[in-house]
Amino acid sequence: MHDTDANRTDLEALADRIGEDMSRWDGTFDxxxxxxxxxxxxxxxxxxTAEPLxxxxxxxxxxxxxxxxxxSLLNGVG
Known part of the structure; x- marks a missing residue:
């Protein structure tokens, strides 16, 4: 275990933002x-391909x- 500057709520919000934008990458990567x-x-x-984008x-x-x-289904995405 280690200290972090992010809490679970912030990380879940980031995951939601990425998931909501998943069609943005159509044709580039899945x-x-x-x-x-x-x-x-x-x-x-x-x-x-995906990481820098x-x-x-x-x-x-x-x-x-x-x-x-x-x-797979994680956080409602997949």
Missing amino acids: LREVGVDEAGFVGVDDPT IKKAFGARHIEVGYAEQA
Whole structure:
């Protein structure tokens, strides 16, 4: 465990913002999951393409982009 400057409410709000904007990336990459959980990442089909775009759109703090094989339901997105 470690200290953080973000609380769960702020992280959930960030996850909601990313999820609500998921159609923005159509044709660029598939946003497959986003949520505040133990895995702690935004799941996409192409992390190399998606990571700079997501971090530019939503900021780099508290966002980790990783590969997700298929969509799953986290925080109502997926």
